Amino acid sequence: MTTTTLRWGVLGATSYIATHLMPAIAQTPGCVLSAVASRPGRAAQAADAGGKFGATALPDYAALLADRDIDAVYIALPNTDHVDWTVRALEAGKHVLVEKPMALDEEGCARIEAAARAASRTVMEAFMYRFHPQQARATELLASGEIGELRVVRASFAFAIEAGSGNIRLEPKLGGGATWDVGCYAIDVPQLFFGQAPQQVSAHFHTRPGEAVETSATGTMDFGQGRSAVFDYSIDYGPRSWYELQGTHGTLTVSNAWAMSGEDGVLTVLTAQGTRTETVPAANHYQLQVAAFAEAVRTGGPTPVTLTDSRRAARVGAALTASAAAAGALAPTSDATVPR
Numbered sequence: 001m002t003t004t005t006l007r008w009g010v011l012g013a014t015s016y017i018a019t020h021l022m023p024a025i026a027q028t029p030g031c032v033l034s035a036v037a038s039r040p041g042r043a044a045q046a047a048d049a050g051g052k053f054g055a056t057a058l059p060d061y062a063a064l065l066a067d068r069d070i071d072a073v074y075i076a077l078p079n080t081d082h083v084d085w086t087v088r089a090l091e092a093g094k095h096v097l098v099e100k101p102m103a104l105d106e107e108g109c110a111r112i113e114a115a116a117r118a119a120s121r122t123v124m125e126a127f128m129y130r131f132h133p134q135q136a137r138a139t140e141l142l143a144s145g146e147i148g149e150l151r152v153v154r155a156s157f158a159f160a161i162e163a164g165s166g167n168i169r170l171e172p173k174l175g176g177g178a179t180w181d182v183g184c185y186a187i188d189v190p191q192l193f194f195g196q197a198p199q200q201v202s203a204h205f206h207t208r209p210g211e212a213v214e215t216s217a218t219g220t221m222d223f224g225q226g227r228s229a230v231f232d233y234s235i236d237y238g239p240r241s242w243y244e245l246q247g248t249h250g251t252l253t254v255s256n257a258w259a260m261s262g263e264d265g266v267l268t269v270l271t272a273q274g275t276r277t278e279t280v281p282a283a284n285h286y287q288l289q290v291a292a293f294a295e296a297v298r299t300g301g302p303t304p305v306t307l308t309d310s311r312r313a314a315r316v317g318a319a320l321t322a323s324a325a326a327a328g329a330l331a332p333t334s335d336a337t338v339p340r
């Protein structure tokens with residue numbers, strides 16, 4: 001092991017981490033998966049998940065943070081645990097890659113930023129889709145001017161979670177709800193391409209009967225100067241993973257924006273000259289994300305997903321929730337017969 005090897009520890013042994021992030025860390029040159037920790041009483045889960053990568057199983061999260069042989073920590077705990085464990089990891093001198101949403105409000109992001117500064121450590125929110133080569137190609141096509149100046153971003157992300165599945169996304173006490181899950185991506189894309197926070201947002205939420213969190217949402221963002229975003233997201237409907245950039249001369253569609261599982265990316269450009277489609281070969285964006293984070297740690301340079309991005313995402317997520325709560329209901333009329 002060289003001094004530049006980044007030794008990783010993982011908090012929580014979820015199946016998502018075991019199938020996506022652990023292999024991504026293990027496959028990245030200069031990175032090694034050293035330890036995995038589960039909550040007390042679940043050591044077998046940590047041993048099972050980490051064992052195939054040669055990682056040590058630790059009996060609780062604090063033990064992993066106390067391990068001096070760990071340089072970086074990956075956190076994919078329930079959303080309500082992201083801020084506290086990220087701050088604790090930074091205070092223990094670790095670099096941190098934390099799952100989206102980094103925080104459920106701006107204050108959480110500010111706590112993380114202060115802890116990272118005090119510890120001189122790197123922290124980044126894991127927006128994995130940004131590391132897929134199709135994302136770079138979409139950015140390049142927009143910059144080429146082919147679709148003109150960007151005016152509208154449309155985004156839609158959905159997949160269905162069964163009622164009664166015990167999924168953390170349906171649990172309000174764990175930061176559940178569509179907004180903090182698939183919504184994070186629909187919130188990030190318009191801000192990424194416009195390069196700024198919106199001036200106004202609005203949203204309508206729908207809660208599937210029997211659930212205690214919003215399961216679907218539609219909304220808009222206003223970026224000023226005629227630039228806007230329209231989006232929807234759901235943890236109740238059939239799969240959708242799509243965004244579209246409409247400019248003054250044409251439209252660029254990314255038809256598999258987030259749910260890439262070894263599939264090629266497909267980008268379609270529509271202009272007055274016609275339609276053409278480009279294919280971007282499949283790539284492991286989880287692994288590319290780990291590599292980019294490790295590079296930022298090594299160089300001490302900026303992370304590709306910045307703390308400003310994370311603060312904006314948290315602020316807009318909270319504002320959408322407030323907007324949905326404040327949305328005015330129209331008085332019932334005789335033609336309002338559509339069942340809710």
Ligand SMILES: NC(=O)c1ccc[n+]([C@@H]2O[C@H](COP(=O)([O-])OP(=O)(O)OC[C@H]3O[C@@H](n4cnc5c(N)ncnc54)[C@H](OP(=O)(O)O)[C@@H]3O)[C@@H](O)[C@H]2O)c1
Nearest residue numbers: 012013014015016038039042076077078079099100101168
């Ligand atoms: N970027 C992506 O593609 C992607 C995909 C999926 C999820 N995520 C993010 O990853 C995070 C976790 O999502 P997930 O789907 O992996 O969740 P999950 O399967 O339910 O796993 C959450 C893990 O957190 C630990 N945990 C700690 N306290 C818990 C509690 N009170 N209840 C349940 N689990 C608890 C458990 O690990 P131990 O028992 O081992 O301690 C559990 O395995 C979320 O923030 C989500 O947004 C991102």
